[in-house]
Amino acid sequence: MWTSCDQIAINTRNNDPKYAYHSYQSSVICYPKTAIQYPSSISNVVRLVKNARKDGVPIKAIGSRHSITDIICTDGTPISLKLLTKKYYHEDNTATFEAGIKLDQVLLFLQERNRTLINIPIYRGITLAGAIATGAHGSSLKHPASISDQIIGLQVVTGTGELVNINDTKTLKAFRVNLGLLGIVVKVTLKIVPIFKMSIQNSVEEIDILTSGKALEWAREYDHFQLWWFPSLQEVVVAKGNYLPFLKNTTFEGNATNNLITEVTQYTARFAAVLYEFCNWAQIGLTILEGYMRDFLLKSIPTARPLYEEGGTFKNPAVGIGWRLLSSQCRPGTCWWDNPWATVGGTESAIAFDTKHFKGVMTMIQDTLREMPTCFYMSGILIRFMPKSEAYLSLSSGRETFSVEWVNPLRTRRHLDAVVGLGTFQAILQRMVRDFDGIPHWGKNGLHFLGENVLKKNRDNFIAEMKNFDPDGVFLNKFGRRLTGEIGEADVDPEMERCALHDYCICGKDYDCGVGQRCEKLSDGVLVCRDQDNVILGGLGFVFGTNFLAFILYRLFYR
Ligand SMILES: Cc1cc2nc3c(=O)[nH]c(=O)nc-3n(C[C@H](O)[C@H](O)[C@H](O)COP(=O)(O)OP(=O)(O)OC[C@H]3O[C@@H](n4cnc5c(N)ncnc54)[C@H](O)[C@@H]3O)c2cc1C
Structure with a gap:
């Protein structure tokens, strides 16, 4: 893990800034090689992936960019599936959706058929594939908390441009929360329940x-x-x-x-x-x-x-x-x-x-x-x-x-x-x-x-599936390379020099913190940014306190 800004390679902005896009609240900025692509069919997605592989340019799907980590970035071609929103109802308590659909549309479609999902995250403005990629969740110990845990099957474009169906229990363990690193999900089949x-x-x-x-x-x-x-x-x-x-x-x-x-x-x-x-x-x-x-x-x-x-x-x-x-x-x-x-x-x-x-x-x-x-x-x-x-x-x-x-x-x-x-x-x-x-x-x-270090449990299993479904690493971005330990770089706001302000780093020096702050080590070793004022006031308090104590002791024992 990084401990100071010095160790973070800030986004080098190799690519043309005119294609830059950012997270919904603009704290994460990505500099791709091309503008966002909007395929209008699954075969277009296949074509885009095959071209990316042939040209050696990475590619990554993005959703509604409500994630605020560089998971949403790519150095190559970002693609949005917002035009892929078809819905299919099945009689066996499942429904299939194209992956660019928003959660709200999924729930409205199901309601019209007196069906629904057993649990959902707090916000419905995210895409189905985006919700799955990060394991977005609601709150319950009695029901599956995430959409990921309600998946029956997926259709995915792999890193070699193949269109595959993923239904088996073992492979689904990797795809349920896939970080957008295993393939481009184009269809999702979910378990549904009576409304x-x-x-x-x-x-x-x-x-x-x-x-x-x-x-x-x-x-x-x-x-x-x-x-x-x-x-x-x-x-x-x-x-x-x-x-x-x-x-x-x-x-x-x-x-x-x-x-x-x-x-x-x-x-x-x-x-x-x-x-x-x-x-x-x-x-x-x-x-x-x-x-x-x-x-x-x-x-x-x-x-x-x-x-x-x-x-x-x-x-x-x-x-x-x-x-x-x-x-x-x-x-x-x-x-x-x-x-x-x-x-x-x-x-x-x-x-x-x-x-x-x-x-x-x-x-x-x-x-x-x-x-x-x-x-x-x-x-x-x-x-x-x-x-x-x-x-x-x-x-x-x-x-x-x-x-x-x-x-x-x-x-x-x-x-x-x-x-x-x-x-x-x-x-x-x-x-x-x-x-x-x-x-x-x-x-x-x-x-x-x-x-x-964040990939602890199941690290090897997940990385094995990355290699299996994306042998050439076309879906890899800095986020993915960092998780696998390949690089220490991140896609971050290049103006954010004070890296501890948004937890890009743990502060190692005062400049990593906000203006007027200093980096302080607490008694158990954690390093945090604190206002200088606190230190000054604390220092004054300490000086005043010790003098006061000395005065009392002096009065008690010598007078
Ligand atoms: C107001 C608000 C409320 C939120 N509430 C919750 C909550 O209740 N619970 C919770 O857990 N999180 C919550 N979040 C976080 C958010 O739900 C997740 O970060 C979610 O992943 C965002 O989905 P998105 O469509 O914006 O995807 P993005 O943020 O754009 O992308 C996320 C990931 O999905 C991948 N991806 C997108 N489409 C595809 C595809 N077709 N194939 C493969 N990968 C793909 C991307 O590559 C990326 O890795 C909230 C966020 C906001 C802003």
Whole structure:
């Protein structure tokens, strides 16, 4: 793993910047050799791959670029399957979709046939193939948490340009979460279930549930369970959901929807961006923002559409069609991050663990927050759950899992300024990975955490399938080469010289941190960026404190 910027080879921008594309919130910038290609048929995909192989130019499929790691980049030809969206319903409780379709379209198609998926990620604006590639997940210990775990079969264009069907259990273990490195997925067949309703209720709970075993107990009890921890408020909001049969004219009436990722006007988005920036700059009001988010989960508040909404009214508990309460979606142009002037999109951290570490991780976070208090002002700390998966690279591969996630806003001067609490976030992340065998989400997290060491479990199995399906490495990008240990390079924003600001590195010197910060080693060896002010104030406190103590001792013993 990198420890300092010196060891990161920043994207050299060999290619023409006119073809550059970026992640949805613009923190990851890719410089491909050609413009994005939009094949209109599967045979076009085959042709593009064969040409790429013949010309020795890499190729990689991209989805809606909602991953914020360089998993979305290629040095060669990026291809989007957005024109491949056909849908096929089968009578055997399966359905097949072309891979460029958005999750929202999948769920609408299934609903028209009284069918659905048993579980989905929070956001429906992603592509089916993109969701599968990173193992995007929702939260449940009772049902498969990811789309990957609902795959029955795939149709894939391999690195040699062959169109193959993948149905056997062993090969699917590699393809379920494939990072876009095994082939271009063109069709996906999913297991489907009768459409269901669900009831969901959010409530405030004591912080003790994090360490008493209660949170895990609830996660095992409910069809859907997740929680948001607001450390500076010393509160936890839990969402408990139960699936209900879809019967018209029964007590299960209700048509509520979820607005977690809500639609906003440009003015609201701008106002929020300015507010976040101001609070970070002035280092005030962040606890209030944490409180605002807590309230949003519990009641109707001004400036936001209600979280669970029916007929314009906030509902808690809420009853509605399962997929509409498990997830949300904003239309393009109305999302928080669509504001061209000041995006509210942020950097995301998401690390997953064996549930046996639940209490340990919670205690470590509490201890770190006592050491370096801060708040998680964009959405608290989200904790979600996943049952054991057989996918090699799933976050829950071979183990019952929980994930710890948070979002931080992008600063206006993102290449220079740190978010408030950066050092605390860095200490928690480093301790989570080092002490609890945490596995980072492939589409989130700073790139320091997505180096060679991240491929631990099933590394050899996955790399064997990479060689098998892509012998010439046409799908390899820097992300893939890094995971296999071939190179230490990353596709990062070339202006991001202060590499610890977005966790491209662990700081090794002050310049890796934000302006006015220094790189400090904590007592257990983790290296974090902290405000100089803290050090000065701490130093003053130390000098004042020791002098005061000396004065007391002097008065006690000599006078
Ligand atoms: C608002 C928001 C909410 C989110 N919520 C969740 C959540 O609840 N749970 C969760 O786990 N994640 C979540 N994420 C992360 C996101 O779901 C994942 O990163 C997902 O992979 C993004 O899908 P995409 O279509 O944008 O794909 P991209 O980000 O564009 O690509 C991701 C990967 O898919 C590969 N890929 C795309 N198409 C193909 C193809 N046809 N064949 C092979 N490979 C392909 C790409 O090569 C790349 O490796 C969220 C992100 C956002 C922005």
